[in-house]
Amino acid sequence: MARLERLAWLGRYQRVTDRLAQACSQLLQSSNVQAVARFFDLGWHTVKTLDKARLRESVCEPDWTRIEYLAMDEFALHKGHRYATVLVDPIGRQVLWIGPGRSRETAQAFFEQLPPGVAQRIKAVAIDMTTAYELEIRDHCPQAEIVYDLFHVVAKYGREVIDRVRVDQANRLRQDRPARRIIKSSRWLLLRNRDNQDRQQAVRLDELLQANQPLLTVYVLRDELKRLWFYPRPAWAKQAWNHWCDLADRAAECRHQGGPRS
Known part of the structure; x- marks a missing residue:
């Protein structure tokens, strides 16, 4: 007569021992599923299952009564044109939440699943410059x-300032092909x-900036x-922001006048 025996060191329906599962979980805290699977010579899906179990045990439900600030961003899924928020x-x-897509409907789905009163307590939301996100925040958290x-x-x-100035400077050098070629090929040098x-x-960047005042500016x-993001006090940051805007206005005025003012 066959009988099943319960083993203390092996979970129910598991293919790995508790000790091996614990070792995988510890390594998964600082590595990815593929690397851990390769290290222990296990299947990717086996390690993925262990990782999901680890997350279910370690990640608790958010305490929504204490949350006053949010950060919202998109990320790519795999290498295609699929995104999540x-x-x-x-x-x-x-x-706090992950949803498919990066549209306004995605952001709306997040706010609609919030417990009552949470959206009204949000003081600020950090986002990229996506209009879809901002519209939903204005709709659900007008005070934020x-x-x-x-x-x-x-x-x-x-993209919109440095690269625009680079293109303008290249266009002004149509008669000087070597100089124009240098500026045209410097896009990533300036943005990196x-x-x-x-x-x-x-060295190339320093030489380029020394030779072109608008790009240097x-x-x-x-x-x-x-x-501006690293001032410890809001008043200092505001003062620095006003100063930056003044510098930008003066630079734009100088550019339209065709040269620096005396």
């Missing part, structure tokens, strides 16, 4: 401040952070723009 509590550093995050603001400045440039690229303004 994630909502995070930036103070408690907890993921909209905060644009550093990465997307600087990226937008690079200095920390990500090698020695040769840094907008490049320096970008560096000053980044600093």
